[in-house]
Every structure is written in C-alpha cells, then in structure tokens.
Amino acid sequence: xxxxxxxxxxxxxxxxxxxxxxxxxxxxxxxxxxxxxxxxxxxxxxxxxxxxxxxxxxxxxxxxxxxxxxxxxxxxxxxxxxxxxxxxxxxxxxxxxxxxxxxxxxxxxxxxxxxxxxxxxxxxxxxxxxxxxxxxxxxxxxxx
Numbered sequence: 001x002x003x004x005x006x007x008x009x010x011x012x013x014x015x016x017x018x019x020x021x022x023x024x025x026x027x028x029x030x031x032x033x034x035x036x037x038x039x040x041x042x043x044x045x046x047x048x049x050x051x052x053x054x055x056x057x058x059x060x061x062x063x064x065x066x067x068x069x070x071x072x073x074x075x076x077x078x079x080x081x082x083x084x085x086x087x088x089x090x091x092x093x094x095x096x097x098x099x100x101x102x103x104x105x106x107x108x109x110x111x112x113x114x115x116x117x118x119x120x121x122x123x124x125x126x127x128x129x130x131x132x133x134x135x136x137x138x139x140x141x142x143x144x
Contacts, residue, residue, distance in 0.1 A: 006043065006054040007054075007056065007080060008056040008058055009056075009117060009119050010058050010059075010117070011115075011116075011117050018057070019097070021044050021115070023090070023094050023097055023099070024094070024123060025046055025047065025082075026045065026055065026082060028043070029044065029054065030042075030043045031043070038060065039059060039060050040061070041058055041059075043057075080119065080121050081122040081124060082122070082123060083124050084123050084126065086125070086129070087105040087109070087111055087123055087125040088132065090123055091111050091135065099114070100114070102120075102140060104140070105129075105135050106131060106135055106136050106137075106138065108125060108128050108129035108135075109124065109128050110123070110124055110125070113144075
C-alpha cells in the first residue's frame with residue numbers, strides 16, 4: 001500500500017513563499033534546519049491535512065560566498081492544487097498581496113496563480129459559485 005506524503009519544491013526565499021501559501025490557507029506545520037547539510041526543510045499543509053497532504057519547501061542555504069542559487073522552470077513541475085471556500089475572496093487576497101492571478105476564476109470554479117518561484121498553483125472552488133465581475137471578463141495573464 002502506498003501513502004502520499006508530500007510534494008517538494010525548491011525555494012530561494014522561504015518567507016516569501018510561506019506568505020504566498022498563507023494567502024489561501026496553507027500554513028507552516030513544521031521546520032527542520034540542517035547546519036551540516038546547509039539546508040532548511042519547511043512543511044506546509046492546509047488545516048486538517050497535516051501529515052496527509054503536505055508541501056515541503058527545500059531551502060538550500062547560499063554558499064559561503066553568499067550568492068544564492070536560482071531555480072527556473074516552475075511550469076514544467078506541473079501544479080499544486082488546493083480547494084478553497086470562496087475562490088473570489090481568495091483571488092482578491094492574492095491580488096491585494098501583489099501577486100498575479102494568471103487564469104482568473106471566470107467560471108466560479110477554477111483559477112491559477114504562481115508562487116514566488118514560478119510554481120503553478122490551481123485553486124478550485126468547493127462547489128461552484130456563479131460567475132461574477134470583474135472575474136468573468138478578466139483575461140488570462142502570462143502562462144499558468
């Protein structure tokens with residue numbers, strides 16, 4: 001028998017990534033620092049999903065010279081998906097925090113946003129809401 005544990009993404013700014021995930025109710029549940037390995041593992045989960053469905057953020061500490069590693073290609077990862085109680089309110093929080101809603105929830109059901117590292121995150125409405133403005137006529141922005 002298999003059990004899903006987590007998905008890992010590499011990050012260069014852990015605090016920015018944690019703040020991004022908090023916009024749709026996914027919070028830090030535990031953290032592990034390895035001085036010897038020079039990395040930090042931060043586990044995030046939606047309420048009630050701790051130990052069931054988690055995202056592991058891996059932060060590899062910058063080399064001694066201080067230059068941080070850069071990760072690219074977030075889109076080829078695919079995406080993470082989270083169900084939300086009100087997709088319109090969630091997308092508005094994302095916009096208010098300075099992020100882009102790349103695929104707006106025109107249908108009242110689905111939207112795509114990206115983490116600071118370019119990882120696509122699908123937001124799915126719990127059920128369906130009727131289409132409403134400004135979302136219904138908002139165009140896609142960039143890739144998602």
